[in-house]
Amino acid sequence: MSEIKQVLVDQRARLERKFENERIIERDVPNLKKYLSHPNVLAILGVRRSGKSTLAEMLLRGENFGYINFDDDRLAGIKVEDLHKVEKAIYELFGEVEYFLFDEIQNVEGWELFVNRLREEGKRIIITGSNSKLLSGELATALTGRHINFTLFPFSFSEYLRFKGVKIERIKDTFTTPSEGVIKRELENYMRVGGFPEVLKISEDFIFSIFSDIVYKDVVQRLRIKRIELFKAFAVNVIKYYSNEISLSKLSKTLKLSNNTVEEWFNGLVNAYVIITSERFTNKPREGITSPKKVYVVDPGFISSIALDSSKGRIMENLVALKLSRMGENLFYFKGDNYEIDFFTRDKAIQVTYASGKDEIPKREIEGLNKVKARDKIVITWDYEDKIREINFIPIWKFLLDSND
Template sequence: MNVEELKRIVSDQQETANEKLNDKRIIDRDVPDLLHYLIIPNALAILGVRRSGKSTLAIRLMRGKKFTYVNFDDEALRGITANDLRHLEEAIYQLYGEVDYLVFDEIHNVEGWELFISRLRDTKRVIITGSNSKMLSGELATYLTGRHSDYILFPFSFKEYLGFKGIKVEEESFYSTRKVAELKRELENYLITGGFPEALILGRSQLNVIYNDILFKDIISRLKIREIEKFREFCRSIISLYSNEVSLNSLAKTLRVDNKTIENWFFGLQNAYLIFPISRYGEKVKQRLTYNKKVYIIDPGLISSIAVKSRDKGRLMENVVALHLLRQKQMGEIYFIRNDYEVDFYDEENSRLIQVTYAMDKIEEREIKGLIREKNRAKELIIVSWDLEYTEKVENREIKVIPLYKFLLK
């Protein structure tokens, strides 16, 4: 592509970026200060599932900054090569002169992009976005070792969802009967609709569009999958097993697909941030690698749209708690424990054991026994319920029972 063609494309895209920058209807995301990562020669990578708002977040970070935005998902840039990237750089300088920040959206669509970013980040503050976790492996890890920071963006959390709905949450909200009723009503809606911005704006039917885009653009095309119908059946099976342990060997037998193919498909879902496997805790690393994993889905809205028997309230609650923990820890290690009793989450770093149950009247004995059985592992024992809130002592250990809405908002 020549410089003049690229100037036209970049100019059009910059206009769109400036509109987003000044659009007061856009909800600012509940994220930490990401700009402090942009110390030359460090690049910032904003990663996450397609349509989670990565582009908008990257642009909104540019308030008051002199920046240029390029979106490589634009069909006008289809076919651009690594050799064209120098022409793109020239087009930017001809249009805007020296800029302080460069935002490259979905740049992994260009094969060989890593060296381009490696060179630019020596003199510019560079943000890249991507919907494939493998974009920071391989060559990029070689060229930018220790010189990039990544942040994983999820669809709206419950707190962000409330912000989109115009509902303010303050400390006194938790003491108002009317406000608590509103929060629980919206939480019911959130468990069905989820937090994809497009689905909230355009309606739940958009979830199927988002889902198909993830499958075809981020997995099928990249893995060059030919057995598309079997792959789709596999995906629906995985999503239907949300908040459950998954045996890939069993799925391979059921679908009559070889184990290696099933493993590749599973990693494809994981690399596209559609699913998050959590390991069973074992004292030895080998145990953690060989045990079956529990699977959680990127957004409750996709569960309600795609999964078979999607309205299991307890499992939906557990999935939302998993996403909440993953957001906080940015993919840090979280485990589940299965011995005589199960503990849903073991947050080893923060010394917490967490059970999740759809309990409105009474906590079942097995939930308490699971925590007490493993009590020596953690300082804090928590049960997340739908409606209950109290603290009790069992075997000289304090167990906090917290309603889901408060767990997600505090």
């Protein structure tokens, strides 16, 4: 019990120092605390180091809450039967708390029933996790709908600007000329370094540490992968497919791995939020299942540093995919005869092209939009803006800064 108390005290002290000494910004998220207005569980999920813990702590500032981070090496090997000791230690140190914050609690096997008991006793609970399987299986059964999950990404472009202290001047949708110049310059930098908070606070080189942590803690350990170096090569290969279709069968032949292994490893990267997939839009279920998926990467920093790529058109498409995902859209692409639509959502058809003028836009992008039915038809460009008939041409920086999430 004394060891657990020491961990709790040390972790609370680190938390307070972080809010005193580090630059903390408001995130572009909905009012998540409303989901705790009744005894409930809020699960903040997302890729490791995206700021989940900080967001959770911001929600509970001013409240008396119990906090423990299970990613602490001193808690390695803690069993579910020890969680009552954690609960008792929290009460002894912080009194009769109403809120609990459990960071990376999925490290404790069988934790779900413990959390459910606290909820049934009237406690309001936030849990964080870096694996999308966190709310599957026993938790979904134990809570029977009494939980809300929210996925947090690394900084968006607007959050990146806020963190950098960049002040933007605009009246409605019109930006001043100096602001527009600053935005474009910062976008170039954002496309290179990405939005992981620690990368922006510490060093661009920190991206490699983040990638290694994710690969090892959130995929290798979970899937008990023994061929670690081969898996790292696989992960880098998958990232290099960003903004493109990927064939897992071809990848299995290239790496001389079984189809089952490749599928398991690929799903491991999806569940760890390293990659997001887009499926082919079709009215034929079998065709949708068998068609290749398109791959997008959770942060542009991985593209430039891990994939060693700087293709602006493809990175732009990746940024659009992340923006749509933040808005809660399921990603689909559409393929017709001799044309493709990059994103086909509930009411939008979107093409992405690296173009600064009308004459630079490939004809196939326009022809594809003319062949599909959609309420909004959009071409995301680098720096060309116009509306021609029913098609809106929007610069990527304006699209990313649109606050209609």
